[in-house]
Amino acid sequence: MGNKRSGVIPFERSGQCDSVTGVCDPTKLHADVYPKVLDKGSADKLGGSKEPVDKRLIDRATLSQQMTARELDNVLSRLQRAQDSFNKQGLRAALPGYQDAIRCADSIDQKAVLKERAIVKELLKSDKIDLDTRQKLQREDADLRILQRSPGIVRSDLALRLIESGNFLNGMQLLLEAQKRDPEMNRSADFQRRLKHAIDAGQDAKNPVPVPRLAPPQVVPFEPRQQPPQFPIQPPQFPIQPQPFPIQPRQPQLMPVEPRLQPWQQPPQFPIQPQQFPVQPKFPVQPRQPQLMPVEPRQQPWQQPWQQPPQFKLPDQPAPLDLLRRQSKQPDVTPLQLPVGRFAPLDSQGRSPVESSQSAFASVTGAKTLTPEVRRQFELAIKNADTGVSPKLAFFQQQETKAANLLKPLMAPEIAKVMVGFDEEVSKASAQMSPDKKRVAVQLYGSIDKAPNAVERQEAQNQLVKLNPALKDILTRREQYLGPNNVQLLLNYNGWKNAVQTEKNQVAITRFVFSLALSKNGDHNEAKVVMAQALKLNRDPELTEHWKSMAKKIGL
Structure with a gap:
């Protein structure tokens, strides 16, 4: 809607609305704030006030825009609480919240809302308002349009929740009622997308995919760790005598220098003898022949072995x-x-x-x-x-x-x-x-x-x-x-x-x-x-x- 609602006082606390039903008194909303006759700056037709028309329009746009925003917040906050309950606890827990939002939306005087929009549109035709006041009036007109559609919006949201949960009959009936109250709904591409998503989710809810049940875990009994057997150490029966080990000092030895062998004159000292027997492997290895697994004819999933169709010879x-x-x-x-x-x-x-x-x-x-x-x-x-x-x-x-x-x-x-x-x-x-x-x-x-x-x-x-x-x-x-x-x-x-x-x-x-x-x-x-x-x-x-x-x- 274009205005921040986080810092706005709830409408039922403002003294202009019943704290139980959320119904705004149209006399307070119209007689005290809006001029009954709007003309091009005529002070006599604006209740006899001597103030300039621009200041009266500015005050009126500011106050009426705040009041409309409070009343709209009253409906949207209840709808938001119902949506949060559905997302956290399911449809059963969200039904009271949706019913409260529907009662609040139905309690709005639609005739008063239509009169409000007519007054705002008439004010927008005036040439003696500044840009800020015109923007406030445009935001108020947008909020009044949402208020006018609120009975259908709340019902359509609940209808989509019912369809999403698998309750197609009640969901469709409530959706038809919502479309009667809000004919603009059918032209919304977002609504068509949400409806398709709800129908798909409802079909999945009515025909859920079976989840395989897992076998319970087997409890293995605890067995204490067994200690290895201990053997007693027997003392020796005879005394152990240390054996003498003479340690002799190591004498330095030099590597002997052998004379250089001349090529093709002196054979090596240890000739290499040829191997007499070939090395036989422990296990004989035969070359592996490729083997093809026999391919069995694949059976179609709809044909059971005991339901094979008879074979006919074709011409x-x-x-x-x-x-x-x-x-x-x-x-x-x-x-x-x-x-x-x-x-x-x-x-x-x-x-x-x-x-x-x-x-x-x-x-x-x-x-x-x-x-x-x-x-x-x-x-x-x-x-x-x-x-x-x-x-x-x-x-x-x-x-x-x-x-x-x-x-x-x-x-x-x-x-x-x-x-x-x-x-x-x-x-x-x-x-x-x-x-x-x-x-x-x-x-x-x-x-x-x-x-x-x-x-x-x-x-x-x-x-x-x-x-x-x-x-x-x-x-x-x-x-x-x-x-x-x-x-x-x-x-x-x-x-x-x-x-x-x-x-x-x-x-x-x-x-x-x-x-x-x-x-x-x-x-x-x-x-x-x-x-x-x-x-x-x-x-x-x-x-x-x-x-x-x-x-x-x-x-x-």
Whole structure:
């Protein structure tokens, strides 16, 4: 805010604020300090005072800036104490401090703050104030802006702490309330960074990395040091007589001078004899031959020794794949990006707009069963969907990314080769079918690995076998090769992927579900209008044809 607060007296001690609630009396804050009417230096409109306008503005700016700073310190000091408690003792110990800070922020008279800012902005338009007074007024305007946002700032800080601790539901609900009180929060890059950090920390808190337990240390019993055995010294049985050792003086000796040997005339005195036997080493050393360790085939982490997939002989010449157009590549994962902007509010039961509309559709069972309460629930879900991004989208994106990472081993070249072999067998078995049945068979075969649950996966296979019984053996061997674990990984990934696409397309899906409910209730004209809106706002191209065919079936 630009002003030093360390030496400022707390606002509740200044006599202008209640020591319990921190509420400032607006009459003391306005009537005694601020002039009611501000004009260009008119002494009559400034309360009849004969002082110059410049001095009145200087006194007013100094006193009002101090009072605003004290009130802001009252809120920020409580928030700082709550943050210190969270960092030292955790969320449970910091909750009373956050509640105290929220009560203090809510006790501020926002109407008085708005009036203050209007007065300050009017004063800044005056030409008869010096630079120091203008700077004080600008600092006061900045502090008043923080006071105006304080209810949302305190709540957002507590919401981020809840999300960071793993409490996503309460944290998101409190965050939505904070955004209502402080709309400027969504445009802050620092807030988006803190929100991403809190969500990542909350995921780590809900799924902690298991710490291996160490074995307890073994206590070695203390054993006293053993003394070596002592043997008694026996005195000698006979007297020891000293032996005489004659010491003779050493005579000086000179080295004899030998005559110089002439070359090639006199052999050496001790000729060197050649060695008769070669030196044999104690241990014979053989040259070491390089040995290669046999390389065992590496097993994939998802394959257990007792769950080896069956081996199939692939054809030498690959069949044309134009019919199936299988793509052997990594799964199409939605990039993990946190939604930026305003969040769509949840309903009273913590459900997203799509979930709320689906719950309302379940209560419409036939004609004239759409009650006014259910209609209001549909309208509220559509209104919430239009407000902003679904608050559950970030969590669904994280789960989709985790499920996609578990599917990466299935994209290995050897597995893709076997799966392409199955595609070729299906293509050959479907060659004798009629064009219409062949097109339906291709769609059903492609939907097997896209099914979000086991029921839809089995239903697609049953319909495919019904069209062509020759495919039953191929599909059975294909399921055995994948195994139940890999099939479950596919189902998990498809389920999270569909959830992400649904939450992204909530504006159109809520209207589509409402149009189905209206059609079931008998309101066909209104259902046509809502269905047209859903098709216009749809963001998923794959749903367009499906929705059109469904609308045609129900007479829309």
